[in-house]
Amino acid sequence: MTTERRIAYFSMEIALSEELPTYAGGLGVLAGDTIRSAADLRVPMVAVTLLHRKGYFDQRLDADGWQSEQPAEWSPERHLVEQPPRVSVEIEARTVQLRAWRYEVAGVGQFVVPVYLLDTDIAENGEWDRKLTDTLYGGDDHYRLCQEVVLGMGGVRMLQALGYAKLQRYHMNEGHSSLLALELLDEHVAAAGRTQSNRDDVIAVHDKCVFTTHTPVPAGHDRFSQEMAERVLGSALNSHDQDIYSHDGRLNMTYLALNLSHYVNGVAKKHGEVSRHMFAKYQIDSITNGVHAATWTTRPFQQLFDQHIPGWREDNFNLRYALSIPHNEILETHGRAKKALVEYVNRETNAGFNEDVLTLGFARRAATYKRPGLLLEDAERLLELSRKHALQLVFAGKAHPRDQTGKKLIQHVFQQAKQLRPSVNLVFLPNYDMRLGLLITSGVDVWLNTPQPPLEASGTSGMKAALNGVPSLSVLDGWWIEGCIEGVTGWGIGERQRDERPHECAENDACSLYGKLEDVVLPLFCRDRDGFAEVMRHAIALNGSFFNTQRMMQQYVLKAYFP
Numbered sequence: 001m002t003t004e005r006r007i008a009y010f011s012m013e014i015a016l017s018e019e020l021p022t023y024a025g026g027l028g029v030l031a032g033d034t035i036r037s038a039a040d041l042r043v044p045m046v047a048v049t050l051l052h053r054k055g056y057f058d059q060r061l062d063a064d065g066w067q068s069e070q071p072a073e074w075s076p077e078r079h080l081v082e083q084p085p086r087v088s089v090e091i092e093a094r095t096v097q098l099r100a101w102r103y104e105v106a107g108v109g110q111f112v113v114p115v116y117l118l119d120t121d122i123a124e125n126g127e128w129d130r131k132l133t134d135t136l137y138g139g140d141d142h143y144r145l146c147q148e149v150v151l152g153m154g155g156v157r158m159l160q161a162l163g164y165a166k167l168q169r170y171h172m173n174e175g176h177s178s179l180l181a182l183e184l185l186d187e188h189v190a191a192a193g194r195t196q197s198n199r200d201d202v203i204a205v206h207d208k209c210v211f212t213t214h215t216p217v218p219a220g221h222d223r224f225s226q227e228m229a230e231r232v233l234g235s236a237l238n239s240h241d242q243d244i245y246s247h248d249g250r251l252n253m254t255y256l257a258l259n260l261s262h263y264v265n266g267v268a269k270k271h272g273e274v275s276r277h278m279f280a281k282y283q284i285d286s287i288t289n290g291v292h293a294a295t296w297t298t299r300p301f302q303q304l305f306d307q308h309i310p311g312w313r314e315d316n317f318n319l320r321y322a323l324s325i326p327h328n329e330i331l332e333t334h335g336r337a338k339k340a341l342v343e344y345v346n347r348e349t350n351a352g353f354n355e356d357v358l359t360l361g362f363a364r365r366a367a368t369y370k371r372p373g374l375l376l377e378d379a380e381r382l383l384e385l386s387r388k389h390a391l392q393l394v395f396a397g398k399a400h401p402r403d404q405t406g407k408k409l410i411q412h413v414f415q416q417a418k419q420l421r422p423s424v425n426l427v428f429l430p431n432y433d434m435r436l437g438l439l440i441t442s443g444v445d446v447w448l449n450t451p452q453p454p455l456e457a458s459g460t461s462g463m464k465a466a467l468n469g470v471p472s473l474s475v476l477d478g479w480w481i482e483g484c485i486e487g488v489t490g491w492g493i494g495e496r497q498r499d500e501r502p503h504e505c506a507e508n509d510a511c512s513l514y515g516k517l518e519d520v521v522l523p524l525f526c527r528d529r530d531g532f533a534e535v536m537r538h539a540i541a542l543n544g545s546f547f548n549t550q551r552m553m554q555q556y557v558l559k560a561y562f563p
């Protein structure tokens with residue numbers, strides 16, 4: 001079985017389960033959902049990541065809304081199985097040993113995709129090296145580059161040591177694992193008995209590699225100074241033409257992956273376009289992201305689908321038949337999901353949420369371009385709106401520990417909330433994670449997303465909402481350009497809708513957002529429950545059936561893995 005695996009999937013973070021804090025956000029959740037769908041579809045895949053023994057942090061918020069962090073320590077021994085092989089990598093001319101822990105992701109038909117979590121915390125290593133697989137996105141550039149040596153080069157060696165001899169493709173989920181391509185190149189050079197790589201080696205490696213880029217934001221593209229690269233990697237760089245790994249005089253993980261992959265994609269149609277502008281010399285396709293349907297459907301809706309659409313877990317396309325589920329059943333099922341959220345909010349925050357009040361949700365990693373404050377930009381306008389229709393808002397999201405700007409964004413939401421109370425009831429729930437993600441996306445009435453175009457590569461939380469019959473009210477960017485059919489699956493903010501309020505809201509997304517809420521969403525919710533239920537049903541049938549990782553994995557198989 002082991003030896004039959006054809007595809008190796010590499011990711012710096014993977015959200016394997018609610019219990020394992022081995023992910024920070026969207027990239028990790030996508031990786032986990034990808035693997036879950038590969039298991040459902042029996043794709044012969046094996047996955048590699050780092051152990052992240054200290055986890056991604058627990059978020060604390062003080063009375064002023066300032067974030068502090070606690071390590072989210074967990075016990076690998078309780079969840080994973082240690083594997084016998086040991087392999088090593090060279091870092092700054094030291095030999096660093098690593099081992100792997102195995103986690104099994106079982107699909108709907110019990111097919112298993114094994115995931116190996118690499119760990120340098122072993123007695124043979126020095127003190128500093130033992131901490132290399134502790135902290136996800138922790139430390140400085142130097143720490144990151146060393147981690148990437150472990151992930152990319154160590155990962156390839158570990159798969160070999162574990163007996164995976166028939167791997168045909170290596171999928172780099174973002175550039176953090178690009179050094180795997182250099183490792184494959186080295187293997188090829190060594191096998192040919194040479195010391196310098198040539199065109200043939202590049203072509204051979206090219207054929208094996210697949211690269212998915214995930215963001216147009218520069219911070220998402222790892223670069224390291226030539227000096228640091230030489231210090232950390234030593235002679236590993238000497239045998240290759242600098243053009244392969246270097247851009248503007250620096251080691252560039254995105255260009256390394258671009259240069260050595262036969263298939264490159266962005267994660268939504270628009271993001272493909274944006275990426276082609278950023279990297280004009282390369283052929284870049286797009287495969288729009290998805291979410292794992294069963295994972296992101298709350299229990300009440302799982303039961304409703306089991307009743308009306310048997311087989312939906314095995315074949316998510318079946319969710320289109322949600323069109324025949326009666327409105328009242330959809331409303332009643334959503335009511336149960338909403339009750340769970342309202343109870344959680346009231347238990348945790350004492351906010352006095354009401355199940356009958358229109359509830360909006362926004363949960364994103366705190367980053368400037370995601371504009372968490374857009375809805376709160378004009379407090380007067382929001383208060384005026386709330387005098388006509390009651391409103392409740394749920395916010396959540398972590399800022400990276402070193403991101404002071406992100407922390408200020410969270411604090412700003414906190415302060416706005418104080419201003420808006422009691423007319424608008426806003427809560428910020430700490431510790432956004434998979435569990436909270438499902439609770440919020442399924443429990444609110446409308447999902448809100450307000451990125452600054454064109455910086456949202458895809459976004460996936462609105463897809464989770466759709467599976468639970470929750471329509472989106474979102475800026476037309478990322479996946480929502482594809483998913484939004486105005487008034488049918490949800491509502492757009494800005495751009496495509498500008499004709500409706502052409503002068504008033506030109507270039508002003510906040511204005512467009514208030515207008516859409518006031519004129520369209522609130523009236524529909526308050527006065528036309530059947531009309532609202534119809535949008536909910538279309539969110540499931542049109543978007544739940546398509547924006548899932550099962551459709552996505554099928555596209556990777558056809559376009560990237562086995563074209």
Ligand SMILES: *Cc1c(COP(=O)(O)O)cnc(C)c1O
Nearest residue numbers: 025026432433434437459460461
């Ligand atoms: C789904 C999810 C994300 C990603 O959502 P986006 O809309 O892409 O930001 C991030 N974090 C958690 C915990 C999630 O569940």
